[in-house]
Amino acid sequence: MPEAVAAEKITVQIRVNGKPYSKEIEARLLLVEFLRENCDLTGTHVGCDTTYCGACTVLMNGLAVKSCTMFAVQADGSEITTVEGLAKDGQLHPIQKAFGDSYGLQCGYCTPGLMLSTYQLLSENPDPDETQIRHAIAGNTCRCTGYMNVFKAIRQAGRNMKGV
Secondary structure, three states, X not given: OOOOOOOOEEEEEEEEOOEEEEEEEEOOOEHHHHHHHHOOOOOOOOOOOOOOXXXXXXXXXXXXXXXXXXXXXXXXXXXXXXXXXXXXXXXXXXXXXXXXXXXXOOOOOOHHHHHHHHHHHHHHOOOOOHHHHHHHOOOOOOOOOOOHHHHHHHHHXXXXXXXX
């Protein structure tokens, strides 16, 4: 019987929500798995493993990426922000507050990805119109809502962030 070949291990250094992580991992480890299993941050969800649903969306150096089809080694040296990293000092981020206040979430599975896509959008354009909002969240699928409250939440978050 042939011996099993050990998977190659690589050391990565990734800042997640401002905290440095230096871990030896298998080269094939997905970023979403790194976040959930090595950083104990379970807000990033695994939905489809094909980038279709967007539940795994995180920010890498400020840009929204789908962490289910990206290897953790590709994030080596990067700053990752997960939904847990939006809140500061126990206070919800204006995006998180707006989603709750506007009923922009239902079961919550897609919510982390929608929030981080919203963060990127509002960082670039604090007052987007509906077409810009639709474009920004096009990679996020929600099966619970008709998106109207999501649009309302994003517009409210933009207004809330003007004071932040």
